[in-house]
Amino acid sequence: DGGITQSPKYLFRKEGQNVTLSCEQNLNHDAMYWYRQDPGQGLRLIYYSQIVNDFQKGDIAEGYSVSREKKESFPLTVTSAQKNPTAFYLCASSVQGGVDTEAFFGQGTRLTVV
Amino acid sequence: AQSVTQPDIHITVSEGASLELRCNYSYGATPYLFWYVQSPGQGLQLLLKYFSGDTLVQGIKGFEAEFKRSQSSFNLRKPSVHWSDAAEYFCAVGPPEYGNKLVFGAGTILRVKS
Numbered sequence: 001d002g003g004i005t006q007s008p009k010y011l012f013r014k015e016g017q018n019v020t021l022s023c024e025q026n027l028n029h030d031a032m033y034w035y036r037q038d039p040g041q042g043l044r045l046i047y048y049s050q051i052v053n054d055f056q057k058g059d060i061a062e063g064y065s066v067s068r069e070k071k072e073s074f075p076l077t078v079t080s081a082q083k084n085p086t087a088f089y090l091c092a093s094s095v096q097g098g099v100d101t102e103a104f105f106g107q108g109t110r111l112t113v114v
Numbered sequence: 115a116q117s118v119t120q121p122d123i124h125i126t127v128s129e130g131a132s133l134e135l136r137c138n139y140s141y142g143a144t145p146y147l148f149w150y151v152q153s154p155g156q157g158l159q160l161l162l163k164y165f166s167g168d169t170l171v172q173g174i175k176g177f178e179a180e181f182k183r184s185q186s187s188f189n190l191r192k193p194s195v196h197w198s199d200a201a202e203y204f205c206a207v208g209p210p211e212y213g214n215k216l217v218f219g220a221g222t223i224l225r226v227k228s
Contacts, residue, residue, distance in 0.1 A: 004157075033215075040123065042204060042218035043158075058215075090157060103216070105150075105157035 002027045006091050006106035013078070013085070013113050021076045021109045023091035030096050032074035033103065036060060037088040046089075049074055050096070078111060086113045116141040118205050118219035126225040127195050135190040135222050137205030145207040147188040148216065149179055152202045161203075164188065175199070200226045 004025045013019045023032065031050050035043040045058030049068040063082025068074055074093075078085045088110050092103045119138045127133055139145060146165050150158040162173025169181040179190045188205060202223050206216040 035218075040220055042118075042120075042220045043206075043216070044218070045215060048215060092158075102160050102163070105159070107157045108155070110155075 004091060004093055004104055004106035006089075006109050008109060009107065011109055011111045013111060015113055016080045018077055018079050019085075019111065021078065021089055021091075021111070023074045023076065023106060025072055025074075025091075025093045025104075025106075027093060027095075027104065028071070029093035029104075030071070031094045032068070033092040033094075034058075034064075034066065034074070034076045035090045035092065037090060037108075043090060046076065085111055087111060116145060116207050116209065116217050118207055118217055120203075120205055120219035120222050122222045123220070124223045124225065126227060129197050129226050129228050130194050133190075133192045133195045133199070133224070135203050135205075135224070137188045137190065137219060138186050139188065139205075139207045140186065141207055141209075144183065145209060147179075147181060148206040148208065149173065149177070149188075149190050150204045150206060150218075151175075152204065152221075154201075158204065161190070195224075195226055197226045197228060200224055 007022045033048040034046040037043045044060050047066040049055035065077045090108045091106045094103045117140045148163045149161040152158045161177050162171045164171045164181045171179050177192050202221045204221045205219040208216050
């Protein structure tokens with residue numbers, strides 16, 4: 001089945017450590033996105049990528065980094081510079097960035113800093 | 115900058131009753147508008163979207179939404195709610211030049227009582 005796979009589902013990190021969240025899609029989509037979800041705040045865009053080897057910052061990129069070396073993969077690294085990393089992280093993809101295409105979401109990764 | 119307001123954090127309706135979830139947006143031009151649904155701990159599923167044309171949009175699961183330019187609103191409706199509709203609902207806007215770079219509202223949690 002085609003879809004977006006995020007792993008792991010739950011992740012615990014000690015303060016001061018970097019951690020990488022995985023996002024893989026087999027939908028042959030060009031565009032991929034990372035969102036952060038906090039209770040009562042909806043989803044906020046962290047980074048997005050329209051094509052391999054290119055990505056742009058979203059609204060809350062500070063403390064995060066991404067790479068897009070392969071079309072199907074868009075990993076997100078939460079660095080120690082992120083002040084409040086505990087959140088639910090959602091990855092999405094779409095055929096392209098155009099408005100007439102639907103964004104498909106993964107099942108999310110819940111990151112907890114301990 | 116664009117923004118989305120969902121005035122109701124929680125709504126409780128009886129099974130079989132009608133439902134309306136409110137969404138107001140702020141945007142310089144006509145945005146592209148979306149409603150998504152999220153079950154606990156899961157990703158988002160697209161219910162419906164509006165790009166242009168008929169201002170009453172039909173979606174999946176019996177939902178519909180009406181775009182009202184004069185009120186900057188895009189309210190979601192369902193004539194008869196089922197217990198399985200209990201979830202969190204997000205309204206989102208996307209800029210015309212990149213529709214899937216979404217700005218989300220804070221969400222409305224729907225509870226259905228039997």
